[in-house]
Amino acid sequence: MRGLHADTGYLLYRLGLRSGQLFNTFLQESGLRLRHYAVLRFLATSDGALQRELSAQLGYDPSAIVGLVDDLEKLGFAERRPSPDDRRSRIVVLTAEGRTFLRDTDEAGLRVTNDLLDPLDPAERETLHGLLQRIVEDRPS
Amino acid sequence: MRGLHADTGYLLYRLGLRSGQLFNTFLQESGLRLRHYAVLRFLATSDGALQRELSAQLGYDPSAIVGLVDDLEKLGFAERRPSPDDRRSRIVVLTAEGRTFLRDTDEAGLRVTNDLLDPLDPAERETLHGLLQRIVEDRPS
DNA sequence: AGCAATAATTGTTGTCGTCAATAGTTGTTG
DNA sequence: CAACAACTATTGACGACAACAATTATTGCT
Numbered sequence: 001m002r003g004l005h006a007d008t009g010y011l012l013y014r015l016g017l018r019s020g021q022l023f024n025t026f027l028q029e030s031g032l033r034l035r036h037y038a039v040l041r042f043l044a045t046s047d048g049a050l051q052r053e054l055s056a057q058l059g060y061d062p063s064a065i066v067g068l069v070d071d072l073e074k075l076g077f078a079e080r081r082p083s084p085d086d087r088r089s090r091i092v093v094l095t096a097e098g099r100t101f102l103r104d105t106d107e108a109g110l111r112v113t114n115d116l117l118d119p120l121d122p123a124e125r126e127t128l129h130g131l132l133q134r135i136v137e138d139r140p141s
Numbered sequence: 142m143r144g145l146h147a148d149t150g151y152l153l154y155r156l157g158l159r160s161g162q163l164f165n166t167f168l169q170e171s172g173l174r175l176r177h178y179a180v181l182r183f184l185a186t187s188d189g190a191l192q193r194e195l196s197a198q199l200g201y202d203p204s205a206i207v208g209l210v211d212d213l214e215k216l217g218f219a220e221r222r223p224s225p226d227d228r229r230s231r232i233v234v235l236t237a238e239g240r241t242f243l244r245d246t247d248e249a250g251l252r253v254t255n256d257l258l259d260p261l262d263p264a265e266r267e268t269l270h271g272l273l274q275r276i277v278e279d280r281p282s
Numbered sequence: 283a284g285c286a287a288t289a290a291t292t293g294t295t296g297t298c299g300t301c302a303a304t305a306g307t308t309g310t311t312g
Numbered sequence: 313c314a315a316c317a318a319c320t321a322t323t324g325a326c327g328a329c330a331a332c333a334a335t336t337a338t339t340g341c342t
Contacts, residue, residue, distance in 0.1 A: 008256050012158045013157045016158055019157070024297080035298090038151070051321065059155070060191060061301090064299080088307045110148075116149075133264055138259060160301095191289080202293075204290085204330095205329085228289095228337080230289060
């Protein structure tokens, strides 16, 4: 019988852990963690999102979003604005500082990924990326 | 700027989480978790391993191994034996019950992985597996 | 004999995910 | 239009989990 190392699902699990660790150590100096970074980058694409949208799109619990946005507000990278349509909702938007931060750390983030994918050549990375994306998109969460 | 979803490292992180969750829910009924299962399957290949070997090979902290082996012993799936060479070390071996458990759950485990990789055809799964294995083997931990 | 290194263990800390509960607001419908 | 159900953000609690530091017993070195 072969070890669990041979199973693709387990490989994904192990690599996911390692990837998360790499990202977190890279973000450490800025006081953020991976989840903050994910929120920031999502905000950069959407230009304003309700917290429940962040929750749904990123797969984090609504209660987790609260703390993340709190932290980002404290750092001045994002802010909550009242929704004109619904007074229950808050619209979270990226600030100018947040945008600057993203631009400054963009290449550093890519370097982390490049480091992880070191043993693969560019074509293989492209292949891997495509396969992973197909799996993710199959059942979004 | 594209969202973090587009980054391969982040995709790995997200899929790793999902894969771990799937495995854990599958193992739930047996009272085990993913890490227990990894230990069991490693023991099945090696027929006896020191705890520090489990730690090194599986990438878990030595202190984590203690609890895992404790649980496996309580369930009767593994046991600690004194090492004849070194009284500090314990040799962890799979019991007959542990072997039976592995045989019974083997196909269920494969089904979990198949479920996760549903959108990929067999050739693509092989490709993905090969790429992931290359990354894992590059810097084992 | 003395001292550094090692194996297993314990304890601590911070993060994470999930779930329950609440306050305020909106939508529905009887 | 009044009562009630559903929704939004928030708070709080709990267990699972990973990463580290510290401890004990043992071994190897010299």
